Amino acid sequence: MYKELGISEEVSNLVNKCEDELTEEFKKIDKITELNSIKVLNAFHKNNVSESCFNETTGYGYNDLGRDTIEKVFSDILGSEDALVRNQFISGSHALNVCFFALLRPNDLLLSISGTPYDTLHEVIGIKENNSSLKSYGIKYDEIDLVNNDFDYERIKEYLNTNKVKVIEIQRSKGYSTRKSISIDKIEKVIKLIKEINKDIIIMVDNCYCELVSLKEPTEVGADIMVGSLIKNLGGGIAPNGAYIAGKKELIELCAERLTLPGEGREVGPSLGINKQLLQGIYLAPSVISSAVKTAILVSKVLEELGYDVEPKYNEERVDIVQNIIFRDRNKLIEFTRGVQQGSAIDSNAVVEPSDMPGYDDQVIMASGSFTQGSSIELSCDGPLREPYIAYFQGSLTYDYGKLGLMKALERII
Numbered sequence: 001m002y003k004e005l006g007i008s009e010e011v012s013n014l015v016n017k018c019e020d021e022l023t024e025e026f027k028k029i030d031k032i033t034e035l036n037s038i039k040v041l042n043a044f045h046k047n048n049v050s051e052s053c054f055n056e057t058t059g060y061g062y063n064d065l066g067r068d069t070i071e072k073v074f075s076d077i078l079g080s081e082d083a084l085v086r087n088q089f090i091s092g093s094h095a096l097n098v099c100f101f102a103l104l105r106p107n108d109l110l111l112s113i114s115g116t117p118y119d120t121l122h123e124v125i126g127i128k129e130n131n132s133s134l135k136s137y138g139i140k141y142d143e144i145d146l147v148n149n150d151f152d153y154e155r156i157k158e159y160l161n162t163n164k165v166k167v168i169e170i171q172r173s174k175g176y177s178t179r180k181s182i183s184i185d186k187i188e189k190v191i192k193l194i195k196e197i198n199k200d201i202i203i204m205v206d207n208c209y210c211e212l213v214s215l216k217e218p219t220e221v222g223a224d225i226m227v228g229s230l231i232k233n234l235g236g237g238i239a240p241n242g243a244y245i246a247g248k249k250e251l252i253e254l255c256a257e258r259l260t261l262p263g264e265g266r267e268v269g270p271s272l273g274i275n276k277q278l279l280q281g282i283y284l285a286p287s288v289i290s291s292a293v294k295t296a297i298l299v300s301k302v303l304e305e306l307g308y309d310v311e312p313k314y315n316e317e318r319v320d321i322v323q324n325i326i327f328r329d330r331n332k333l334i335e336f337t338r339g340v341q342q343g344s345a346i347d348s349n350a351v352v353e354p355s356d357m358p359g360y361d362d363q364v365i366m367a368s369g370s371f372t373q374g375s376s377i378e379l380s381c382d383g384p385l386r387e388p389y390i391a392y393f394q395g396s397l398t399y400d401y402g403k404l405g406l407m408k409a410l411e412r413i414i
């Protein structure tokens with residue numbers, strides 16, 4: 001049957017052999033999945049999710065029971081006071097943008113303590129010139145790099161003692177960088193340090209790709225506000241678009257007034273019929289994330305076996321659903337990505353090409369043969385065309401499709 005799919009015996013034997021050695025790793029993931037499922041089911045029960053939540057609103061979107069219930073469900077799952085979960089957010093980047101503009105005012109200082117933020121935020125912040133950036137409104141920005149994949153605690157301390165910082169941004173997942181993603185323990189430690197120096201600094205976390213991979217979320221260890229995309233983890237592959245912001249009530253209010261308009265805030269925003277999909281997505285999220293993490297572990301094991309550098313290694317603790325393969329070869333990155341596209345459900349006959357993308361500095365290649373455009377909780381692989389030619393592999397709605405996608409990709413590089 002593998003042959004019918006164009007998978008050779010060499011590749012299927014290799015992948016199956018590697019899979020046999022992952023029983024212990026998969027067991028650990030299963031435990032996390034069960035505990036996170038308890039969180040989700042509990043939130044559904046507590047907030048009395050009912051069939052009437054599936055009703056839609058149109059126009060202004062007043063009195064949308066489903067939308068308001070979804071926001072309570074999300075805040076309970078994420079252990080936060082409040083949440084804004086909206087289809088009016090175009091993407092995770094848009095929600096991050098709304099969050100920055102909601103929290104910062106002219107002359108305020110924004111500090112990143114996890115190095116340069118995600119590519120799409122460069123024009124938002126003004127790292128790259130744009131007439132609508134935070135910088136164009138007189139909002140200042142500075143950054144402190146990570147050292148050895150951890151926060152530079154000494155420099156952060158010194159900086160906060162000599163500068164008046166309004167918002168600190170922490171990006172957990174690596175984005176298109178070469179560093180490791182940041183664990184919840186490290187987040188907890190640095191938040192403690194910051195709050196000891198000044199409890200009024202707003203700590204904002206870019207939580208993209210990290211939700212429900214561990215047992216705790218940043219808002220449970222002291223972060224004031226956090227942001228993520230619904231076409232990643234918490235959409236469970238079912239949400240057609242949108243993003244969430246979760247955190248302190250008064251900060252969520254500010255974000256709502258920025259997303260819509262001052263005075264109407266969260267009271268408006270029609271759900272346009274997607275409430276059921278958002279609920280089904282968050283319900284499935286623990287197990288979909290589990291499939292994605294297991295696929296990532298398998299990819300890591302197999303590519304390491306083939307002699308490539310991988311990050312993280314198959315037996316390392318997982319912080320997000322992203323698996324890096326450091327190809328150090330432009331052609332290998334392109335071919336592997338093409339293979340992932342060939343193994344996808346949709347547009348499997350498309351030959352992906354590197355191209356310019358809005359918001360990104362380098363050309364990017366992306367395999368996303370997905371039901372939802374650009375969804376990276378679905379089987380996907382992407383990377384900027386720059387040294388050291390790293391593939392960022394994510395997702396798969398089920399482990400089996402992830403494994404098959406990997407096999408198709410291997411056919412193109414072996």
Ligand SMILES: *Cc1c(COP(=O)(O)O)cnc(C)c1O
Nearest residue numbers: 091092093118173175206208229
């Ligand atoms: C994906 C991602 C974003 C942006 O999310 P989009 O939904 O693609 O706009 C921001 N930060 C990190 C770390 C990401 O991985």
